[in-house]
Amino acid sequence: MAISTTTKSGEAPGGKPGGGADLQELARRHLWMHFTRMGAYGPDHPIPIITRGEGCYVYDEHGKRYLDGLSALFCVNVGHGRAEIGEAAAKQISELGFYTNWSYAHPRAIELAAKVAELAPGDLNRVFFTSGGSESVESAWKLAKAYHQLNGDQRRTKLIARDLAYHGTTHGALTATGITSLREQFEPLVPGGLHAPNTNVYHLPPDHEPLWAADAIEQMIEFQGADTVAAVILEPVQNAGGCFTPPEGYFQRVREICDRHGVLLISDEVICSWGRLGYYFGHERYGYSPDIVTTAKGITSAYAPMGAMIASDRIAEPFMQGEKSFSHGITFGGHPVSAAIALANIAIFEREDLCGHVRAKEPEFRGMLEGLRELPIVGDVRGAGFFQAIELVKDKETRESFSDEECEVLLRGFLSNALFDKGLICRADDRGDPVIQLSPPLIADSEQFEEIDRILRSVLTEAWDKIVRH
Numbered sequence: 001m002a003i004s005t006t007t008k009s010g011e012a013p014g015g016k017p018g019g020g021a022d023l024q025e026l027a028r029r030h031l032w033m034h035f036t037r038m039g040a041y042g043p044d045h046p047i048p049i050i051t052r053g054e055g056c057y058v059y060d061e062h063g064k065r066y067l068d069g070l071s072a073l074f075c076v077n078v079g080h081g082r083a084e085i086g087e088a089a090a091k092q093i094s095e096l097g098f099y100t101n102w103s104y105a106h107p108r109a110i111e112l113a114a115k116v117a118e119l120a121p122g123d124l125n126r127v128f129f130t131s132g133g134s135e136s137v138e139s140a141w142k143l144a145k146a147y148h149q150l151n152g153d154q155r156r157t158k159l160i161a162r163d164l165a166y167h168g169t170t171h172g173a174l175t176a177t178g179i180t181s182l183r184e185q186f187e188p189l190v191p192g193g194l195h196a197p198n199t200n201v202y203h204l205p206p207d208h209e210p211l212w213a214a215d216a217i218e219q220m221i222e223f224q225g226a227d228t229v230a231a232v233i234l235e236p237v238q239n240a241g242g243c244f245t246p247p248e249g250y251f252q253r254v255r256e257i258c259d260r261h262g263v264l265l266i267s268d269e270v271i272c273s274w275g276r277l278g279y280y281f282g283h284e285r286y287g288y289s290p291d292i293v294t295t296a297k298g299i300t301s302a303y304a305p306m307g308a309m310i311a312s313d314r315i316a317e318p319f320m321q322g323e324k325s326f327s328h329g330i331t332f333g334g335h336p337v338s339a340a341i342a343l344a345n346i347a348i349f350e351r352e353d354l355c356g357h358v359r360a361k362e363p364e365f366r367g368m369l370e371g372l373r374e375l376p377i378v379g380d381v382r383g384a385g386f387f388q389a390i391e392l393v394k395d396k397e398t399r400e401s402f403s404d405e406e407c408e409v410l411l412r413g414f415l416s417n418a419l420f421d422k423g424l425i426c427r428a429d430d431r432g433d434p435v436i437q438l439s440p441p442l443i444a445d446s447e448q449f450e451e452i453d454r455i456l457r458s459v460l461t462e463a464w465d466k467i468v469r470h
């Protein structure tokens with residue numbers, strides 16, 4: 001497909017785009033894709049260019065259809081192509097394209113803050129908008145530090161996250177992220193970032209103490225000195241590593257530990273809110289009360305960038321008095337167009353009862369994935385709601401995993417391409433042990449589950465025969 005980026009003479013002066021280059025060529029030359037080995041692309045290995053979306057499906061530049069089994073990046077929760085969201089955006093732009101939340105309010109930010117507070121459990125009533133997940137995590141850590149400072153606890157600055165957890169990429173959020181390969185290019189990071197064990201139990205002996213990972217957080221707080229720890233940040237279901245769910249009572253134990261030591265509990269629900277686990281907020285599913293919730297992605301179903309940090313009244317209250325303020329802000333936090341989109345998005349959630357749909361369909365979705373356990377390469381299936389992972393193993397009996405080199409061949413050399421070629425977008429990931437993650441739009445139903453089953457079954461069987469047994 002040729003697009004007209006040529007100069008008058010048809011030349012591309014100074015190496016600038018032009019000469020009738022097509023999208024592939026322009027992308028390879030100018031677009032810096034995130035977390036992407038740009039050098040892997042070339043004439044024989046084109047960049048996937050997605051041009052259109054509808055419901056659970058997206059289409060590439062050649063018109064080929066893909067089942068979006070990842071909701072783009074765990075975020076297009078209401079599905080693609082919702083015209084009414086576009087209408088809400090257009091209406092807002094014609095009324096007020098932008099105004100800031102720095103010392104001013106505008107109707108959509110106010111309405112959205114009130115709506116989020118209405119939907120959030122308990123006293124999570126104060127909403128600070130951001131432009132995305134990393135900024136929400138940055139904001140939460142900063143709020144925790146500032147809160148303790150206001151209370152005279154100046155030494156409480158440290159943040160405890162978990163091994164392998166992904167909390168974003170800005171310096172503070174990256175400090176919370178527990179994935180060595182993402183951190184090493186940027187060290188030293190923010191002082192005070194610590195990592196405790198996560199709740200991956202698949203490779204532990206069956207008789208391990210069920211709440212050991214919660215107790216490990218307490219040991220870390222005690223070792224560091226409780227008066228130096230500001231907060232613990234945890235996802236309800238940990239994404240990186242492959243949808244680690246909490247054992248029964250885990251979050252209740254963590255809450256007790258935090259309370260005992262005066263440490264705040266931040267629930268990072270950038271993925272796990274907005275219906276992903278069948279509830280507006282992931283912590284509702286596990287029955288705990290965080291002090292701060294971080295969210296993003298599904299708040300607008302990604303129709304525009306937006307995130308939020310939601311603080312309990314207890315945490316926000318000291319900042320609401322007299323001359324006090326939270327010295328933190330982001331130009332686009334609470335952007336009126338994003339806020340209008342979020343309101344339209346939430347209206348769809350309510351009208352179509354998407355949380356109820358996820359709760360009702362989870363057993364069918366999960367049941368389909370459980371059926372894949374009969375394949376020799378499928379070791380574990382885990383997750384919650386429409387957020388599930390399959391762990392791949394070399395040996396089911398011993399649960400032996402693949403080496404780094406084997407993962408490279410299996411995931412990047414075969415699975416990612418084979419799944420995509422067969423029309424399924426999902427994530428083949430080896431930030432921990434190798435997993436395939438599925439997180440379809442919340443409107444997905446039996447038809448899409450059957451399609452996922454059919455493609456995964458054939459590709460995983462081929463992977464076993466061609467790559468593993470070979």
Ligand SMILES: Cc1ncc(COP(=O)(O)O)c(C=O)c1O
Pocket residue numbers: 132133134135137166167168169235239268269270271296297
């Ligand atoms: C739990 C969690 N926190 C934070 C982030 C960072 O969000 P963003 O990419 O919008 O900055 C992500 C992104 O996937 C996430 O999953």
